[in-house]
Amino acid sequence: MVHAVVATAWGGAEVIEVVEVPAVPPGPGEVVVAVRATAVSPFDVKRAAGLIGRDPAALPLRLGNELAGVVTAVGPDPTGFEGGRLAVGDAVLGQWLDGAQAEEVTVPANALLHKPPSLGFSEAAALLGSGTTAAHALAAVGLAEGDVLLVHGASGAVGGMVAQLARLGGASVIGTASPARHERLRAAGVTPVAYGPGLADRVRALAPGGVDAAVDTAGTDEALSVSLDLVAAPRRIVTLVNYGAAEAAGAQWIGPGGETERIRPAAREDLVRRAAAGGLAVPVAASFPLAEAPAAYALQAEGHAGGKILLLP
Numbered sequence: 469m470v471h472a473v474v475a476t477a478w479g480g481a482e483v484i485e486v487v488e489v490p491a492v493p494p495g496p497g498e499v500v501v502a503v504r505a506t507a508v509s510p511f512d513v514k515r516a517a518g519l520i521g522r523d524p525a526a527l528p529l530r531l532g533n534e535l536a537g538v539v540t541a542v543g544p545d546p547t548g549f550e551g552g553r554l555a556v557g558d559a560v561l562g563q564w565l566d567g568a569q570a571e572e573v574t575v576p577a578n579a580l581l582h583k584p585p586s587l588g589f590s591e592a593a594a595l596l597g598s599g600t601t602a603a604h605a606l607a608a609v610g611l612a613e614g615d616v617l618l619v620h621g622a623s624g625a626v627g628g629m630v631a632q633l634a635r636l637g638g639a640s641v642i643g644t645a646s647p648a649r650h651e652r653l654r655a656a657g658v659t660p661v662a663y664g665p666g667l668a669d670r671v672r673a674l675a676p677g678g679v680d681a682a683v684d685t686a687g688t689d690e691a692l693s694v695s696l697d698l699v700a701a702p703r704r705i706v707t708l709v710n711y712g713a714a715e716a717a718g719a720q721w722i723g724p725g726g727e728t729e730r731i732r733p734a735a736r737e738d739l740v741r742r743a744a745a746g747g748l749a750v751p752v753a754a755s756f757p758l759a760e761a762p763a764a765y766a767l768q769a770e771g772h773a774g775g776k777i778l779l780l781p
């Protein structure tokens with residue numbers, strides 16, 4: 469048996485428990501990973517709350533989808549994401565691995581990449597979910613060198629990645645965040661601005677030449693309406709959250725399905741290379757032992773952690 473995080477009902481941190489589940493031997497194309505670090509993301513909070521689906525048969529619901537760890541057993545033909553075979557002892561990372569919040573998971577080998585030694589297990593577990601989403605968002609708005617990009621939620625896990633990748637792509641970035649995070653944004657080369665009433669005027673003052681594109685990770689009506697005020701072409705605005713309103717206004721949204729399944733996996737190897745080489749910072753806001761999963765969910769639900777939240781089994 470291994471310990472795993474589950475939602476026992478639909479709700480907040482109070483429904484999160486760490487329970488024993490059977491260990492599963494690896495089948496063809498599968499490997500067993502001893503998890504060293506696994507992320508708790510807003511998506512996990514939404515799943516536990518029943519916002520993604522409410523099938524009673526799914527309870528207790530295993531949670532998590534990003535991890536880094538060490539391969540402890542392999543099934544027949546354990547071909548990894550990069551094409552080579554995985555072996556016992558390999559350090560790996562991966563995303564889209566259902567039930568990743570556990571001491572040990574049995575998962576498809578082809579979802580796992582080798583973890584370079586220079587990338588810590590925590591950074592590795594925190595990298596792919598926000599990194600691939602950020603790469604997708606920038607592709608969606610067609611970011612070009614010299615653009616001025618407005619990032620709503622630049623102090624968050626995804627927004628922080630969007631800002632970094634945009635800067636690496638030669639854009640100037642104005643990022644919204646609560647004032648306590650402004651110094652950190654400035655140090656990362658981002659021009660910070662407080663969200664809240666008057667946001668459009670504050671951004672205009674910071675970007676007299678205009679804003680070319682916007683990425684909304686905050687999901688507020690303010691983020692969308694300010695983006696529509698400031699960006700001439702609505703198609704150069706993308707939201708990760710506020711789907712219906714964005715579509716009605718001619719802006720874009722990105723989420724599960726469609727292009728996501730092509731663009732995000734295609735971004736993985738480049739993100740790993742950049743992070744391992746020190747060219748991409750992976751902000752980890754807080755780490756908890758697996759047994760303290762409810763506290764990690766409570767922090768995530770507040771929406772102001774300032775980076776990824778991890779469980780360390």
Ligand SMILES: NC(=O)c1ccc[n+]([C@@H]2O[C@H](COP(=O)([O-])OP(=O)(O)OC[C@H]3O[C@@H](n4cnc5c(N)ncnc54)[C@H](OP(=O)(O)O)[C@@H]3O)[C@@H](O)[C@H]2O)c1
Pocket residue numbers: 509510511597598601620621622623624625626627644645646647649663664685686687688707708709722723724771772773774775776
């Ligand atoms: N569609 C997709 O494919 C996809 C993929 C990944 C994530 N997401 C979604 O994207 C969102 C962000 O994810 P994340 O992991 O980056 O979350 P996060 O780390 O919690 O970041 C949240 C960000 O929102 C800011 N914020 C909080 N309240 C705000 C408000 N009232 N107005 C403006 N900004 C506010 C926070 O700023 P301060 O902390 O400075 O206050 C922070 O920068 C979540 O809803 C998540 O589910 C969607």
